[in-house]
Amino acid sequence: MEAALFVAWFEEAARLVRADRDRLTRLDAAIGDADHGTNLDRGLTEVLKALADTAIESEAQVLATAGATLIRRVGGASGPLYGSLFRQMGKALETPVTLAGFAAAFEEGVVAVERLGKAALGDKTMVDALAPASRALALAVRDGVGVREALDQAARAAADGSKATIPMQARKGRASYLGERSIGHEDPGAASSALFMAALATVAG
Amino acid sequence: MKKLINSADSVVEDALNGMAAAHPSLRIRDRVVYRADGPRPGKVGLVSGGGSGHEPLHAGFVGHGMLDAACPGEVFTSPVPDQIIDATKAVDGGAGVLHIVKNYTGDVLNFEMAAELAEGVEVVSVLVDDDVAVQDSLYTAGRRGTGATLFVEKMAGALAEEGAPLAEVAAVATEVDERSRSFGIALSSCTVPAAGKPTFDLPETDVELGIGIHGEPGRARVPMVSARELAGVAMEAVHSDLPLQGDLLVMVNGMGGTPLMELYVVFAEVAAFVRGKGARVTRSLVGNYVTSLEMQGFSVTVCRLDDRLTRLWDAPVETPGLRWGR
Numbered sequence: 001m002e003a004a005l006f007v008a009w010f011e012e013a014a015r016l017v018r019a020d021r022d023r024l025t026r027l028d029a030a031i032g033d034a035d036h037g038t039n040l041d042r043g044l045t046e047v048l049k050a051l052a053d054t055a056i057e058s059e060a061q062v063l064a065t066a067g068a069t070l071i072r073r074v075g076g077a078s079g080p081l082y083g084s085l086f087r088q089m090g091k092a093l094e095t096p097v098t099l100a101g102f103a104a105a106f107e108e109g110v111v112a113v114e115r116l117g118k119a120a121l122g123d124k125t126m127v128d129a130l131a132p133a134s135r136a137l138a139l140a141v142r143d144g145v146g147v148r149e150a151l152d153q154a155a156r157a158a159a160d161g162s163k164a165t166i167p168m169q170a171r172k173g174r175a176s177y178l179g180e181r182s183i184g185h186e187d188p189g190a191a192s193s194a195l196f197m198a199a200l201a202t203v204a205g
Numbered sequence: 206m207k208k209l210i211n212s213a214d215s216v217v218e219d220a221l222n223g224m225a226a227a228h229p230s231l232r233i234r235d236r237v238v239y240r241a242d243g244p245r246p247g248k249v250g251l252v253s254g255g256g257s258g259h260e261p262l263h264a265g266f267v268g269h270g271m272l273d274a275a276c277p278g279e280v281f282t283s284p285v286p287d288q289i290i291d292a293t294k295a296v297d298g299g300a301g302v303l304h305i306v307k308n309y310t311g312d313v314l315n316f317e318m319a320a321e322l323a324e325g326v327e328v329v330s331v332l333v334d335d336d337v338a339v340q341d342s343l344y345t346a347g348r349r350g351t352g353a354t355l356f357v358e359k360m361a362g363a364l365a366e367e368g369a370p371l372a373e374v375a376a377v378a379t380e381v382d383e384r385s386r387s388f389g390i391a392l393s394s395c396t397v398p399a400a401g402k403p404t405f406d407l408p409e410t411d412v413e414l415g416i417g418i419h420g421e422p423g424r425a426r427v428p429m430v431s432a433r434e435l436a437g438v439a440m441e442a443v444h445s446d447l448p449l450q451g452d453l454l455v456m457v458n459g460m461g462g463t464p465l466m467e468l469y470v471v472f473a474e475v476a477a478f479v480r481g482k483g484a485r486v487t488r489s490l491v492g493n494y495v496t497s498l499e500m501q502g503f504s505v506t507v508c509r510l511d512d513r514l515t516r517l518w519d520a521p522v523e524t525p526g527l528r529w530g531r
Binding site: 074079172 | 256282314349397399400420421423425
C-alpha cells in the first residue's frame with residue numbers, strides 16, 4: 001500500500017459520494033436535517049484540492065491532510081468525526097504500510113470516532129459501519145488473507161453494518177431526537193462510511 | 206423550489222454581504238460577524254454560532270448588550286473550528302471569552318475543538334439545552350438547544366456589558382438555561398437550498414409536534430387542531446417539566462413562515478394558560494427570532510425570572526434583531 005493508493009482512495013470516495021449525494025441527503029432528511037450528502041461532497045472536493053496542493057511524502061500525510069481538511073471545511077458533526085477518523089489513522093500509521101499496520105491504524109481511527117461522538121455499536125451512527133469494517137480487517141489479518149480480499153471483506157462488513165442500522169432506534173446525534181420515529185431508516189453516516197470502505201476496496205483491486 | 210437566491214452554494218456568503226451592507230454596526234471577516242466597535246478591554250467576549258437558516262439568530266444578535274461575534278455555518282450546519290477560533294481570539298478583551306453553544310452534536314464538537322485550540326484565551330463554554338420535546342437520558346444526545354439561546358445571549362450579554370468577570374457571566378448564562386424550557390410545533394416543512402425540496406412531507410391536515418430548528422421531523426405527527434389546542438400542547442409540555450410560577454419571560458417565536466397575526470393568536474392562548482396556572486407574564490417577545498428557513502409554525506420558550514434576570518433582560522440592547530433602551 002502506497003501514498004498514491006491513499007490519494008486514489010479519496011478520489012474514489014469523492015466520486016462515490018458525489019454520485020450518491022442525493023441518496024445520502026434523502027437519508028438525512030428522513031431522520032436529520034437534509035445536508036449530509038451536500039456537506040460531504042463539499043468536504044471531499046476540498047480534500048482533493050488540498051491533496052493536489054500538497055507535496056505528498058507519505059501515506060500518513062495523505063490521511064492527516066484529508067482529516068484536517070474535513071475538520072476545517074465541513075462543520076456539522078460529520079466534519080469533526082470523519083476528520084478525527086483520518087487524522088488519528090494518519091498519526092497511527094507506520095511506514096512501510098502493511099495490511100496489519102493499516103488494520104491497526106484503522107482501529108485507532110474508529111476508536112477516536114467512538115470517543116468523540118460518545119457512540120458505540122448499536123447507537124445507529126457511522127460506528128455501525130466502521131466498527132464491523134475494522135473487525136473484518138482484524139480477522140483478515142489474523143487469517144493471513146491478501147490485501148484485496150481483506151479490503152473487500154471490510155467493505156462488505158461496512159455495507160452490512162449500514163443496512164443493519166435500518167431497524168435501530170437512534171441514540172446519538174440529531175436522529176436521536178426523533179425517538180421511535182428514527183426506526184426504519186438507514187443512518188446516513190453509516191451509509192457514507194460504507195461508501196468510504198467501498199472506495200478503498202475498489203482502488204486496491 | 207422557488208427561493209430568492211443566486212445559487213445554493215453562495216447563499217450564506219450572499220446573505221452575509223447583505224447584512225454587512227445593511228448594518229454598519231457589524232463587521233464581517235472570514236465568515237465571522239463582529240461588532241464594528243471591536244472588543245472592549247476588560248470586557249468578557251461573547252461568541253456564539255451555529256448553522257445559517259435561523260436568522261436573526263445568531264448574527265442578528267451581535268451588538269451592544271448581546272454577542273461580540275457570531276460564527277455562521279452552512280445552512281443548518283455548525284461552523285468549523287477555524288471560524289470559532291478566529292472569533293474567540295478577536296473578541297478577547299483580556300477578560301476571557303464565553304462560548305454559547307446549542308446542544309446539537311455538530312455545534313458541540315466544533316466548539317469543543319475550537320476551545321481547545323484557541324490558545325492563550327481563557328474560554329468557558331455554556332451549553333443551551335431547553336427543548337422539552339427531547340428526553341434527556343444516557344441514551345440520547347440530550348435536550349436540544351433552541352429558543353432559550355436568545356435569552357442566554359441577551360442576559361449574559363447584559364452582564365458582560367456591565368463588566369462582570371467571566372465566571373459570573375458564565376454562571377448567569379447557565380442559570381438562564383436552567384430556568385428556561387421550550388417546545389416547538391411545525392405546520393409545514395422547510396426547504397434547505399442545497400437539497401432543493403422540503404425536508405419532510407406534511408399533509409395539509411397534520412402538524413409535527415416537538416420539532417427542533419433544523420427542519421427535522423418532530424417527536425410525533427397529529428391532526429391539525431386550533432391555535433388554542435396547539436398552544437395548550439406546547440405549554441403543557443413546558444409546564445410538566447418546569448412548573449409555571451412567579452414572574453415569567455415568555456417568547457412566542459415564529460419559525461420563519463408564520464404571519465405575526467397568528468403568533469399573536471398563539472400568544473393570547475399562551476398568556477391565558479399562564480394565568481390559569483397562577484403565574485404572570487411580566488416580559489414577552491413575539492416574532493421571528495430563532496427560525497427554520499421558511500417553515501410555518503411556532504415555538505414557545507418560557508424563562509422563570511427573578512429581579513436580577515428581569516433587570517438583565519431590560520438592560521439596553523442594540524443589535525439588528527433585538528433593540529431597546531438605548
